Amino acid sequence: MMAGQNTFINEVTAKENKLLLCLLSVSPLLCPVLPSPLFQLLLLGRSPGLFCFSCFCLLHPAGEKKMHSGRLLLEEPIRMASILEPSKPSFFPAMTKIVGTLGPKSRSVEVISACLMAGMSVARFDFSWGDIDYHQETMENLKKAVKSTKKLCAVMLDTVGPELQVVNKSERAILLEAGSFIVLTPDQENEASSALLPINFSGLSKSVKPGDTIFIGQYLFTGNETTSIWLEVAELKGDDVVCLVKNSATLAGSLYTLHISQIRVDLPTLSDADKDVISKWGVRNNIDFLSLSYTRHAEDVRHAREFLSKLADLRQTLIFAKIENAEGLTHFDEILREADGIIISRGNLGLDLPPEKVFLFQKAAAYKCNMAGKPAVVTRVVDSMTDNLRPTRAEATDVANAVLDGSDAILLGAETLRGLYPVETISIVGKICSEAEKVFNQDVYFKHTVKYVGQPMTHLESIASSAVRAAIKVRASVIIVFTSSGRAARLIAKYRPTMPVLSVVIPQLKTNQLRWSFTGAFEARQSLIVRGLFPMLADPRHPAESTSANNESVLKVALDHGKASGIIKSHDRVVVCQKVGDASVVKIIELED
Ligand SMILES: Nc1ncnc2c1ncn2[C@@H]1O[C@H](COP(=O)(O)OP(=O)(O)O)[C@@H](O)[C@H]1O
Ligand SMILES: C=C(OP(=O)(O)O)C(=O)O
Ligand SMILES: [K+]
Ligand SMILES: [Mg+2]
Numbered sequence: 001m002m003a004g005q006n007t008f009i010n011e012v013t014a015k016e017n018k019l020l021l022c023l024l025s026v027s028p029l030l031c032p033v034l035p036s037p038l039f040q041l042l043l044l045g046r047s048p049g050l051f052c053f054s055c056f057c058l059l060h061p062a063g064e065k066k067m068h069s070g071r072l073l074l075e076e077p078i079r080m081a082s083i084l085e086p087s088k089p090s091f092f093p094a095m096t097k098i099v100g101t102l103g104p105k106s107r108s109v110e111v112i113s114a115c116l117m118a119g120m121s122v123a124r125f126d127f128s129w130g131d132i133d134y135h136q137e138t139m140e141n142l143k144k145a146v147k148s149t150k151k152l153c154a155v156m157l158d159t160v161g162p163e164l165q166v167v168n169k170s171e172r173a174i175l176l177e178a179g180s181f182i183v184l185t186p187d188q189e190n191e192a193s194s195a196l197l198p199i200n201f202s203g204l205s206k207s208v209k210p211g212d213t214i215f216i217g218q219y220l221f222t223g224n225e226t227t228s229i230w231l232e233v234a235e236l237k238g239d240d241v242v243c244l245v246k247n248s249a250t251l252a253g254s255l256y257t258l259h260i261s262q263i264r265v266d267l268p269t270l271s272d273a274d275k276d277v278i279s280k281w282g283v284r285n286n287i288d289f290l291s292l293s294y295t296r297h298a299e300d301v302r303h304a305r306e307f308l309s310k311l312a313d314l315r316q317t318l319i320f321a322k323i324e325n326a327e328g329l330t331h332f333d334e335i336l337r338e339a340d341g342i343i344i345s346r347g348n349l350g351l352d353l354p355p356e357k358v359f360l361f362q363k364a365a366a367y368k369c370n371m372a373g374k375p376a377v378v379t380r381v382v383d384s385m386t387d388n389l390r391p392t393r394a395e396a397t398d399v400a401n402a403v404l405d406g407s408d409a410i411l412l413g414a415e416t417l418r419g420l421y422p423v424e425t426i427s428i429v430g431k432i433c434s435e436a437e438k439v440f441n442q443d444v445y446f447k448h449t450v451k452y453v454g455q456p457m458t459h460l461e462s463i464a465s466s467a468v469r470a471a472i473k474v475r476a477s478v479i480i481v482f483t484s485s486g487r488a489a490r491l492i493a494k495y496r497p498t499m500p501v502l503s504v505v506i507p508q509l510k511t512n513q514l515r516w517s518f519t520g521a522f523e524a525r526q527s528l529i530v531r532g533l534f535p536m537l538a539d540p541r542h543p544a545e546s547t548s549a550n551n552e553s554v555l556k557v558a559l560d561h562g563k564a565s566g567i568i569k570s571h572d573r574v575v576v577c578q579k580v581g582d583a584s585v586v587k588i589i590e591l592e593d
Pocket of ligand 1: 460463481482483484485486487488489506545546551577578579580584585
């Protein structure tokens with residue numbers, strides 16, 4: 001041991017828990033000589049005056065096996081008959097999270113409750129459609145559903161941004177014939193008809209040229225409907241654009257999205273209407289996530305953050321950049337640095353990119369998010385379930401691939417908003433995710449991530465990765481992590497443990513000089529979009545200091561919670577990540593009866 005560093009052999013004895021293993025802190029210099037893989041380190045502490053040691057002894061490059069080929073699918077041959085065996089029921093639908101867009105078919109207390117029970121953990125309110133009052137009514141129902149089901153749900157506000165829309169006030173269906181011509185006009189006084197469509201953008205004729213392609217589809221178009229049209233720009237006439245209709249279709253509904261491939265729309269990413277909605281509806285409902293539609297530059301995220309920072313508690317709102325077009329794709333790296341998470345918005349991206357390129361963006365973007373430890377959300381997975389009880393085979397396979405690609409969450413749009421089977425959709429998507437998680441090659445992923453992070457790691461990162469490694473080695477049924485800011489829990493999730501992570505959010509008392517309040521609610525809800533994290537709010541009456549006695553009593557509550565929900569059973573092993581005094585500890589406990 002190096003001078004000045006203590007070796008701790010902890011005697012942590014929870015009343016009902018037998019301590020299996022608990023170790024010590026070691027100098028990093030010693031790591032190479034420790035047997036590898038060693039059951040992982042445990043301690044990160046502070047000796048008087050200086051941060052000392054974090055020991056990171058697993059996966060030291062020396063002695064490690066060479067990296068696998070990198071396939072993120074289990075390499076062991078899969079026994080064919082095992083595919084037909086029914087899956088064991090589990091207390092939670094999947095580690096991958098499901099974001100549901102709430103709307104006409106999913107706004108009653110009953111349906112929202114059923115969505116929560118089926119596994120939806122984030123509710124998306126898309127302001128491209130519906131006004132503040134409409135969404136507030138839905139919100140009130142969500143609150144009732146959360147209360148009655150006792151399922152926590154985060155709230156995401158999705159902006160309109162520079163979305164081009166066609167308004168059909170009369171809502172009468174519009175028949176369009178291939179080969180005919182139609183005029184797009186910014187004059188919104190006009191009624192929509194098969195000869196003329198009013199749009200919300202006056203700069204269209206300055207943005208396009210003859211030969212350009214324009215797409216118009218109903219709000220949350222699904223890609224397998226006959227209600228979308230492709231147009232070719234034929235002629236520009238002042239502010240109007242004359243187009244040739246390329247396919248016959250009937251436009252249905254009150255609102256359509258218009259998309260011009262690879263054209264920059266000169267409108268702000270956060271519009272005045274968005275700012276108004278955020279400062280009214282967003283503030284009133286303490287939104288957990290802002291889904292920033294059509295993020296095209298890192299500056300868009302910085303601007304949104306500055307705006308949120310002035311709105312009371314929305315300082316804590318996380319910003320998810322929606323990458324929906326080629327411009328956002330081009331600036332992806334800088335956007336990722338600035339954003340808290342990414343939405344791979346395949347609805348619009350699927351129009352802006354050639355179809356054969358979409359998968360590559362998804363894989364590259366999810367990977368970059370994983371390495372940055374920021375959540376990746378994939379949209380538009382089971383469009384056909386809007387009208388059908390089962391997804392197509394391609395869709396079912398696509399959901400599984402999104403999980404293997406590393407997504408944290410799946411975002412459902414039309415399927416839950418106006419679909420006939422919102423609850424069934426959530427349930428089926430959850431089941432597919434869960435099956436994919438089982439064959440996700442965690443070993444390859446883990447090693448790659450550790451290598452990517454490099455050395456020296458931050459103390460917390462080494463603790464987090466070690467907790468995951470230890471949990472897998474001892475086949476723990478769950479990892480329990482104590483966290484205040486949520487950072488420790490997110491870092492554990494970054495290493496994609498195969499077991500659920502119970503993140504025990506310890507509230508902290510704070511003041512804004514006017515009133516006292518507790519932190520914790522935002523942090524708990526915000527982990528509901530991260531793969532594998534299951535938050536639990538500790539009782540705020542519980543003292544926040546991480547003394548042994550306090551930790552033990554919170555741990556007991558967490559274990560009881562885990563047992564009550566069926567995630568922890570007698571004789572299970574559990575890995576716990578917490579601070580004791582100044583030292584961060586990873587300990588492994590084995591439960592008795
Ligand atoms: N109130 C608490 N009691 C015990 N341990 C804690 C508490 N808050 C955080 N920890 C632990 O402290 C370590 C450092 O975490 P920190 O960076 O402070 O995380 P966070 O910001 O998530 O609280 C982690 O091991 C975490 O599990
Ligand atoms: C989710 C998407 O965006 P929107 O807000 O248009 O539904 C998408 O484009 O996939
Ligand atoms: K939107
Ligand atoms: Mg979109």
